[in-house]
Amino acid sequence: MALSKSNKSSSIFNKKRSSNATGALPASAASYLSALSEADASARKRNVSPTSTPALSLSSSITSSSEDTILHEPEYLRDPLLASNKDGLLLPARPPTSEQVFNTVHTEFGHCADERYRTTSQHKLGTPLAPHVEQDPPYYILLSTYISYLILIVLGHVRDFIGKRLNPKRYKHLMPGGGYAPLNSDFDSFYTRRLKTRMDECFSQPVTGVAGRTILLLDRYSPDYNHTQILTGTRTRALNISSYNYLGFAQARGPCADAVEESIKRYGISSLGARLDAGTTDLHVVSEALVAKFVGMEDALISSMGFATNSTYIPALVGKGCLVISDEFNHASIRFGVRISGAHVRMFRHNDMRALEALLKEVISQGQPKTHRPWKKILVIVEGLYSMEGTLVNLPAIMELKKKYKFYLYVDEAHSIGALGPHGRGVADYFGVNPREIDLLMGTFTKSFGAAGGYIAGSKALIDVLRVHGHSGAYAEAMAPPVLTQVVSSMASIMGLQVAAGDTTTTGNGNGIVEEQVYHHPGPAPINSIPSWVHLPPALASGQEGSSRLRRLAFNARYLHNGLIKLGFITYGHPSSPIVPLLLFNPGKMNMFHRLMKERKTPIVVVVVAYPATPLVTSRVRFCVSAAHTKEDVDCVLKACVEVGDVLDLRHGIPVRERWSLEEVVERAVELGTME
């Protein structure tokens, strides 16, 4: 991240490095530096006497002197009200020293130069994965949760009963009328109308701009108890700990965005049609090869929608006479795909390897129901990182089982790809498992790569089968070129590019110990594996920036997770997981938590989830940390959690005497960030 000033002549300052870029670049680089030192000075001044000097805006001080620097903020930030930094989101908590140059916009990707705040995401080889222990809250919490739901349900029914008699007009769409059955019966929609509507302010909040480190909310209010939401026209900037932006590639500025701009100029918006119907461009071919290389498989196939990757390729793998064994917490898209495949499906308790083994023994020995014929094939589908629990799949144990029971393994890495492992290659990388031993790796580009769509990777023969027999190849639109470019540029900057042939020393763990069983993910990608018009500046091409992002994410995840535990909260999931669920239990607290976090001086937006996405009692708030967050951002979240948590009585985790104070947690962040 921190690049020394002597790099002046290098091209990192160029906003556009397209092949036809002409002139004026040195000028902008120079103006950049002068602007930076100006901003630096003003920030220092601010730091010395924070109360006496009016808050200064980094953006305005720069835009006044230079129009074309990489710190150039989007127009809406010039709004003096927004740019006043009173929420503490626009300027870094620590002003950069003259040694440090940041090439990202702080609101999109936070400036954090402190090398102490980095961790490597890796499982200790040879140790078993610690089983996930769900901490139970005190009984009164459980009791009050059940009572809350009971009250809500009774109240809802009473209101329906009276409402239908006194105000039948409002129930018209739920009642049969004019010979039509209602589209949605009052029974089916009861939960939505009587429970979810009460907390609608937590959901579907419209936003604008980049979903990066911060996000701009479009303020709204409801005049009629959440039946309608009216936009007020004002905007609030909030710290974003909700978006799936693990590596912080959601950026409107920077080399990836530059590459996307170039691709729009070159390729346009759409690839016009399905892959098998002349919808394949050379960009698709290049991207698929790079994705295969990234995940360590022979071949890969890209689909234009993450959900559709599961729902349209699983039916091409299994059918009648086949068995799918699915973790009980698998995503809706997997269930969708399995259901239309026509295969028989059995579920096992979440991540319970004993249950899985028992089930395998049973299904193989019993064979198909009634006929007892042997199953044609058995496909076990698991997720790498579970999006509601934050738990990791016990991949080493599954690989052991796979050897014995000969099932095929499909790992959905929607959340884990890019977010886990020392090289960001997902759970296989995290556990040091050879990806080629897994039959199919599926993942999405929405989360870590700041793009959209998904991929599925495996052996060449198998992927070719999916190209022909998968539903998407023949019918679904191919992925749009700008999206592919985002995938390629972000992925290449995680991998790093091999500058000269034979030079492989840029990345890798470099400890020199070569163990035979351990699989090493391929290092940098050859320079010709990305299109020639995608230019990555040295920081990205060397893989240095990508590695820094991976380590920042790993640190932030562990710091937040362990910090919350030390503060006495009940959390779920693995400490390495960038998804950190914090348990709220009572339905009423969800709304309150959401609002109290949003209405702080530094607003924080959070995702609250409840039944039916989680079991009834374990309503939770789900934090998604990002490499874009600085350590101070995580401090800010922890502080907010403590304050809100005390109001809402949420601290029921570890015993009081073992807890740390907030100051202690913030102080010992480095320790927490590396703790198992």
Added chain:
Amino acid sequence: MNTTSATLAPVFTFLEHTLTTAQTTFNKLPGSAVIQRYVKSSHQNDPGRTLLELILVIFAIRTLLQSRTRADRNGKNFIQFSEKEIDELVDEWIPEPLGNALTANEQSDLASAPIISGPNGPKPKLAATGKNALNLASYNFTGLAGNEHIKQRAIDTLRKYGLGSCGPPGFYGTLDVHMDLENDIADFLGTEAAILYSQGFSTISSVIPAFCKRGDIIVADRAVNFAIQKGIQISRSTIRWFDHNDLNSLEEVLIGIEKERKKRRGPMTRRFIVTEGIFQKDGAMVDLPKLIELKYKYKYRLILDESYSFGSVGRTGRGLTELYNVPASKVDMLLGSCAIGLASAGGFCAGSRTVVDHQRINGPSFVFSASMPALLAVSASEGINILRNTPSIFETLQDNVRAARAILDRVDCITIPSHPASPIIHIYVRQPQSHQYLQYPAPISASSSSSSAKHHHSHHVSAKDAVRDAEYEVEERLLQEVVEETLSHGVIVTRAKRLKGQEIVEPRPSIRLTLTSGLTKKETEKAVNVLKTVLVKVLSKRR
């Protein structure tokens, strides 16, 4: 005797002691007196009842303790094996390969799918030859691909929003540009509201299960596209098929269902008619006014997939509703594709506010998928703007359609099932003999409610099936030859791809042309003439 009782005495005292401590601790518990009284009185009234209640309590505890994903060990069919037997069975079991290897034909088809070098459009460059070709295979009806204005707007959007939305619509993935596009679509079509999905193909297979549940009735055309088939399958509704694009057959089916319902006096269920505007499989067009009339007469809701007619027919591309001058609000759920009609990405469902809001919570691929990248949404919005203001696009397109049909209608070795105004033109090989089979024979494996009756004569149908499959195979090879030969003359056309063995009715092999206003009439004529020459040459060899 005495000695035994003497030795047992400490045991008895111990037992007595534990019993009394158990009793006192039990009495200390709050509410224990109530239970005690209850048990005593019920035991007095009817000692058998105590036993029954005890059994009930044990049963309840057992049920509670059983795991949620418990193995199905109690079934009739469960066979008890010893550990050793299980291990042997596990060792013996050999699974089939995960994917069956592709056939030689499939492999060559895959290899022959053209790869475009650079931007796709009306005249893209082929990666294989490096030469430009006329494109009659990609969906670019409006010629919006490569539009400089749209590109510029997309770049502006990129610089403000970045690329991905990084979240599902429910969790900070709803951008203002998504809401703008939804409003633009609703406004363009004249419906109350619209909802945006991030992939065109996944739209209808999510909309159908959002509304149609088990027990509901879906009446659908036999030749609906694959996405609709999957939507119907996952909805688990009762399905009735009517003959392809035959509204009389539809009416018969509707009357039949009504009769059945009266006979059974069943409760009122939701009923839907599902069909397409322009059919993906053959380019036929549905008679919308008649369809609307039937829907109102029999009180059905209409799900109309306009994926291939939105942005392709009507004065400004609003689709069938504009072509037939029917208010779009009369169609309950009107679906379209921004990927096909607007050369962007994603799909939409337009309808009343109730219909749209319902999907925001119940549409699986809306709820569980990340929202569309902002720049794609803005491109679609810009596309609508252009369509609104440039009716000449559709004049050019219709000119091209007429020109192409004028050439193809005179070729006698082919038949064209497509509607004369449809910019999708399918080409079948003309059958040398009289028709051996219907174009869309009754589905055999369809999950029809009267499947038991159909099972009966499925045996002699399968022989016929094999004949049909063989014949289709031959046609497919011929058409593939035409496609490849045409490509070598600089014109890209494609065989209509299908998923063999996965469709409800095997569609007949065809070549699919998609015309575009991005080519002039002259260029279109040139391209179609090339195709004509090749068709005549290849198909005449066959005889």
